[in-house]
Amino acid sequence: MAPFSTDILVVGGGNAGFSAAISAVESGARRVTIIDACPEEWAGGNSYFTAGAFRAVHHGLQDLLPIVNNVDAETASRIDMKPYTSDEFRHDIDRICGGRSDPMLSATLINDSNDAIKWLAKHGVRFQLSFNRQAYEVDGRLKFWGGMAIKTQDGGKGLIEDHRRIAKSMGINVLFSTAAKRINIDSRTRSVRSVVAIDSNGSEQEIHTGAVILAAGGFEANPRMRAQYLGPNWDFAKVRGTPYNTGSCLEMAIRDVSAKQAGNWSGCHSVAWDANAPSNAGDRLISNEFTKSGYPLGLMLNLDGERFVDEGVDLRNYTYALFGRAILSQPGNAAFQVYDSQTIPWLRDEEYRDGVVEKFTSPTLEGLAIQLSKNGLRNADRFIETVTTYNDAVAAFRRENPNTKWDPAVKDGLSTQSRSQSLPLAKSNWALPLTQGPFLAIRVTCGVTFTFGGLAVDPNTAAVISSTTNSAIPGLYCAGEMVGGLFYGNYPGGSGLTSGTVFGRRAGRAAAAEVSGTRYKL
Structure with missing residues (x-):
């Protein structure tokens, strides 16, 4: 050369x-x-x-509409999006x-x-509002949450496609x-x-x-x-x-x-990652779909059948890059995410759809424990006891706070902690009981993103x-x-x-x- x-x-x-x-x-x-x-x-x-x-800091929906390509007038009329200020960004980083x-x-x-x-949009990077990841439809309104509202079209694949096209048009040589x-x-x-x-x-x-x-x-x-x-x-x-x-x-x-x-x-940045994903590199076809970030909607239990994080301590944007480390420290470096029929429909399709993830399902919690015992769960009785105790704590909170409403787009305060019963490890928000079958479990491990x-x-x-x-x-x-x-x-x-x-x-x-x-x- x-x-x-x-x-x-x-x-x-x-x-x-x-x-x-x-x-x-x-x-x-x-x-x-x-x-x-x-x-x-x-x-x-x-x-x-x-x-x-x-x-990014933004001044609300009207600030972002000029650079996105997936919002028509009717959709815009149903969007609730607060501005994300410099002070809020600073507070988030500091916190x-x-x-x-x-x-x-x-x-x-x-x-x-x-x-x-x-600046990226001016050069030709295609942006969209992140309806699939950053908004929930609640009472007919598209509610954006967590301070983040924008993504590139087709995610990282689209971002790199756009960058390479722009670079070629500007005469940038890539070796x-x-x-x-x-x-x-x-x-x-x-x-x-x-x-x-x-x-x-x-x-x-x-x-x-x-x-x-x-x-x-x-x-x-x-x-x-x-x-x-x-x-x-x-x-x-x-x-x-x-x-x-x-x-x-x-x-x-x-x-x-x-x-x-x-x-x-x-x-490092590390996440709950599909336990069946490749070990030493990402899959360029499935890509980010191996992420399993629906845990605020359910529970995470380790292979001994015990919870180890507060799944509702904060909005997912502020915990997903942290919880991979917590999973890695568990026995066998793995855990199960568990959901019931109340929240299964709220799981993002790109992360939990058939063909992307191995699913364990059962009409009953006991049946689910039996299935998981064949796939790494070491203590089925403890698993059932953990979920049952959690359900009891949720019910106690509900009796004392009947007007608290479940809302996945905000920290809703629906928890396991009440005067009559509290768990040693709380679920601080979005605490729905896991009582309605069918039940779903996903096995996850730690995926490291960047250091x-x-x-x-x-x-x-x-x-x-x-x-x-x-x-x-x-x-x-x-x-x-x-x-x-x-x-x-x-x-x-x-x-x-x-x-x-x-x-x-x-x-x-x-x-x-x-x-x-x-x-x-x-």
């Missing part, structure tokens, strides 16, 4: 990488190249496997991340979020099966000079460039690094997305340019910070999952794609300014 040069080199072809490349061209860079370690059939990184949700999120990084994410989705191996620094200027890449045949190629933007994902597909940083049993977690996010670019930046490490290296530890960056330019000088490394930028310091322990759902675009866009602008020798403009 002969050496070649490009104005800006982007490493990684997910949403963050494409956002950076598009921004760079828009900002005046003439030659922009994306390299990706994956073959073309794996294009899109983890972004391909998402539901395409973007969390969900335990106050640890870097305040400057999160401020950038919040303040840029609305403009970021409109697959080309993995970054080494960053070379100019010894005189201490700025990035080139990247050595390796192709699928093992041939090396030096790519000379004026700036590099790292957007190659975390280490979620590397079982060694998961066990090393996340802790015991994390090598057993199933990989939700691309098998090519192995952390190699994180290690490369730390090794070659002393990039400063930042953030929650023992934390939170990464590189320290300047929040204005997304420039990577040096651990030796504590200042920006000239010519090196970072976006997407590789940015450290934003999420801790958990994250507000939909913030990942938004972060990728916000910091990718800033990195593209800053890199283009550096290459052209002009002043960077926010």
Whole structure:
């Protein structure tokens, strides 16, 4: 492979990488190249496997209608959608991340979020209101909940399709099966000079460039690094997305340019995931449908027949990225989600439809326990006792609070905790009794999505910070999952794609300014 040069080199072809490349061209860079370690059939990184949700500040329905393509006038008249303010976004990040999120990084994410989705839409990314995931029809009204209302058409698949179309129209060159191996620094200027890449045949190629933007994902597909940083049993977690996010670019930046490490290296986004899903990579056809996030509508019991989380502690947007870890820590790294006929119709079809998930059903709870005993349940009697005790607690609450109404679109306060009877582990909201057959159970495990530890960056330019000088490394930028310091322990759902675009866009602008020798403009 002969050496070649490009104005800006982007490493990684997910949403963050494409956002950076598009921004760079828009900002005046003439030659922009994306390299990706994956073959073309794996294009899109983890972004391909998402539901395409973007969390963004908005001013209500009228603010979003101009950029969505799935709302007619009649539908719009039935939508209830409150504005999602900057203060609410800030409160959600502070609450969900335990106050640890870097305040400057999160401020950038919040303040840029609305403009970021409109910028993508302007370039041709197709957005829709997320009726299937973020709205319930209650009393004839389509009620949006959880602060998140928008997604890309066809989810992550559609997002990557749009990004690739836009990149092609802008002349952005994309090279697959080309993995970054080494960053070379100019010894005189201490700025990035080139990247050595390796192709699928093992041939090396030096790519000379004026700036590099790292957007190659975390280490979620590397079982060694998961066990090393996340802790015991994390090598057993199933990989939700691309098998090519192995952390190699994180290690490369730390090794070659002393990039400063930042953030929650023992934390990650992990979800309740179909126990029968592939172990080491996502399925590009089924994709995000392996997610099993209906647990607020029912109960989760481990293989010993015991509950282990408060399924109703918060809206699903704020717990789904956390509960995978809880499942992984259970006996056998697995659990059962259990529902009855009251809530089965409310489960999202794309996650719970026949052909996607193995279902265990029975007209009676006892019959369901017998079935589950043949599929991993270790204590059927305890299983029945747990559900029965839960039902009794729900009934006691109902007797004391007869006017409390079940409403899946808000934290309805319908719980297991009353003066006469309370459970040691509450279900704080949406506590309906599991009494009406037929009953349904789904076996789930932990699916790891992305890791939170990464590189320290300047929040204005997304420039990577040096651990030796504590200042920006000239010519090196970072976006997407590789940015450290934003999420801790958990994250507000939909913030990942938004972060990728916000910091990718800033990195593209800053890199283009550096290459052209002009002043960077926010």
